[in-house]
Amino acid sequence: MSTFTIFLVLIVVVAFLLIVVIMVQNPKGGGLSSSFGGGGTQQLGGVKKTTDFLDKSTWTLATVLLVLILASNITITRGSESLDSKALDPEAQSTQPLPEALPSAPAATPAANDANTEEE
Known part of the structure; x- marks a missing residue:
């Protein structure tokens, strides 16, 4: 049983x-303090002492x-x-290659419907 587990159980x-x-x-x-004794009779521990104990x-x-x-x-x-953070440590920084530039998108081509319209 690890020390952390013991602390967790405690x-x-x-x-x-x-x-x-x-x-x-x-x-x-x-509460409990009012259930002990009643109306001037002998009290078990006394109301004040019970309240002090509970407090x-x-x-x-809570401190424990x-x-x-x-x-x-x-x-x-x-x-x-x-x-x-490894960003703050200059020795831990590894040189990673920069990403290659994205190829440019080909020019927009006309829709395939143009070939179909010539046949009609």
């Missing part, structure tokens, strides 16, 4: 986790995803050929 896993964490959140203060995990997963994407670019195997 990127997919982190992206999936990021989607799950974002979907659990509710932008209006609800921190979103930023952490960005780092993995940038790191995977380093591991991409490239061919042995340079991707630079």
Whole structure:
């Protein structure tokens, strides 16, 4: 398994986790954090702590995803050929013969109907 494949699998896993964490959140203060506890009773973890955890995990997963994407670019195997333009390298320019001049088109000939009109 190549290094790029490992990075690709990690990127997919982190992206999936990021989607799950974002979907659990509710932008209006609800979501998973509102399902814990209710109306002044004992709360499991507390609403504020759950919201903080989801917020921190979103930023952490987004940062990890960005780092993995940038790191995977380093591991991409490239061919042995340079991707630079050969037009800028005077040694790489090969002298190709210029295309020969196109032969001039023959003069327009009268249509074949002229021979047929003489027979009638």
